[in-house]
Amino acid sequence: MELNCRHVWARISDYIDESVSAELRAEIERHLEHCEICAAILDSTRNILVLTADDRTFELPVGYSERLHERLAAELGGGAEPANE
Amino acid sequence: MATAASGRNETELIARIVAGERELFHELIRPYERMAYLTALAIVRNPTDAEEAAQDGLVNAYRHLAKFRGEAKFSTWLLTIVVNEARQKLRRAKRAREESLEETLLGGDREASPAPLTDWREIPSEALERKELREALRAAVSELPAAYREVFTLRDIEGLNVRETAAALGVNENIVKVRLHRARMMLQKRLVPVLKSATPARKGFWGRMPWS
Numbered sequence: 001m002e003l004n005c006r007h008v009w010a011r012i013s014d015y016i017d018e019s020v021s022a023e024l025r026a027e028i029e030r031h032l033e034h035c036e037i038c039a040a041i042l043d044s045t046r047n048i049l050v051l052t053a054d055d056r057t058f059e060l061p062v063g064y065s066e067r068l069h070e071r072l073a074a075e076l077g078g079g080a081e082p083a084n085e
Numbered sequence: 086m087a088t089a090a091s092g093r094n095e096t097e098l099i100a101r102i103v104a105g106e107r108e109l110f111h112e113l114i115r116p117y118e119r120m121a122y123l124t125a126l127a128i129v130r131n132p133t134d135a136e137e138a139a140q141d142g143l144v145n146a147y148r149h150l151a152k153f154r155g156e157a158k159f160s161t162w163l164l165t166i167v168v169n170e171a172r173q174k175l176r177r178a179k180r181a182r183e184e185s186l187e188e189t190l191l192g193g194d195r196e197a198s199p200a201p202l203t204d205w206r207e208i209p210s211e212a213l214e215r216k217e218l219r220e221a222l223r224a225a226v227s228e229l230p231a232a233y234r235e236v237f238t239l240r241d242i243e244g245l246n247v248r249e250t251a252a253a254l255g256v257n258e259n260i261v262k263v264r265l266h267r268a269r270m271m272l273q274k275r276l277v278p279v280l281k282s283a284t285p286a287r288k289g290f291w292g293r294m295p296w297s
Contacts, residue, residue: 009199013266017247041199044280045273047207048222049241052272056213057222058242060122061132068118068140069111075144076107082150 003031008038016046095159103151110147117160118143120243121167124253127238128171129178130227138174142167157252164239164253199270200277208280221279225272233268240265 008031014020015028032039051057098113114121121143126135146166153162212218226234226242239250240261251258 009270010266012199013269014262016269019262041273043207044277045199045269048272048276048280049269050210051208051213051218052222052226052237053242053244054210054213055119057219058123058126058226059219060119061136064122064136065118067136068143071140071144072111072114072147075147076110082103082107082148 003027005031005035005038008032008035009041012038012042012045015042016049096155099150099153099159102147110150113159114143114146114163117163120160120164123238123242124164124167124235125171127235128168128231129175134174134178135171138171139167141174142170145170158249160245161249161252164245164249165255168235168253168255200274218280221276225275225279228275229268229271233264233271236261236264237268237272241269 008015008028011020011024011028015025018025020028032042095113098109102109102113118139121139122135125138125142126132129135129138143163143166146163149166153159157165208218226237229237235254236250236256239245239253240247245253247258247261251261254261
């Protein structure tokens with residue numbers, strides 16, 4: 001089967017996650033070799049995933065960890081034992 | 086992500102906390118602080134509510150720790166509690182203007198076409214030193230429909246696998262895959278023009294955009 005661009009887009013996420021069959025993977029790769037548009041879409045999508053997963057993109061609020069552990073300390077010090085009901 | 090070795094260590098930590106060494110709870114949840122916050126943020130969308138939901142969730146996890154039986158991974162169990170906390174918060178605040186998933190699913194363009202770009206040059210991670218780029222990425226994720234944003238956050242930002250994401254959000258694995266695909270395609274479409282303009286102009290750098 002000859003894959004067209006739409007077929008490739010529909011499976012691009014599975015391809016990135018390596019959850020396509022070996023056969024489909026080979027077909028997608030054959031398509032990517034001669035289709036610079038799909039190749040660029042794949043690269044840009046991967047690039048976006050790298051950038052959004054970078055810790056600098058989604059930073060924790062300043063003091064988040066300190067406030068969290070203060071609150072936990074209050075709970076651990078004052079509260080009951082972890083409930084077992 | 087927690088490894089098998091840290092899994093064993095966690096089981097031991099949990100047993101000791103439940104047996105009375107309460108202080109160890111700080112250590113137990115330290116690896117998941119970021120995950121708890123980002124998960125809550127994906128649901129409630131504002132930093133103050135997200136912090137509160139993450140705190141409430143982690144306090145609840147402590148209170149119910151003895152109920153953790155190890156059927157699920159500890160991280161998944163913990164996230165489920167944070168997810169519930171954040172969702173309750175959202176309902177209480179009546180901020181749940183449910184973005185209609187139905188609408189997105191049924192509305193015309195079934196598979197959104199990605200933004201074409203023939204000469205994509207990678208935006209290097211160093212570019213994240215620039216505030217505008219970080220803001221553009223955050224805004225694009227934040228504006229995804231809720232159901233897509235949650236899946237994208239757990240899978241692609243926090244690095245959970247499909248099964249863990251499905252368990253934490255209470256949906257099936259197939260739904261996770263479909264939503265993730267759509268989220269990624271929406272982000273690609275939305276961000277390509279932004280990233281282009283965020284990159285210093287260089288002749289021929291971005292190439293032509295045949296379908297624009």
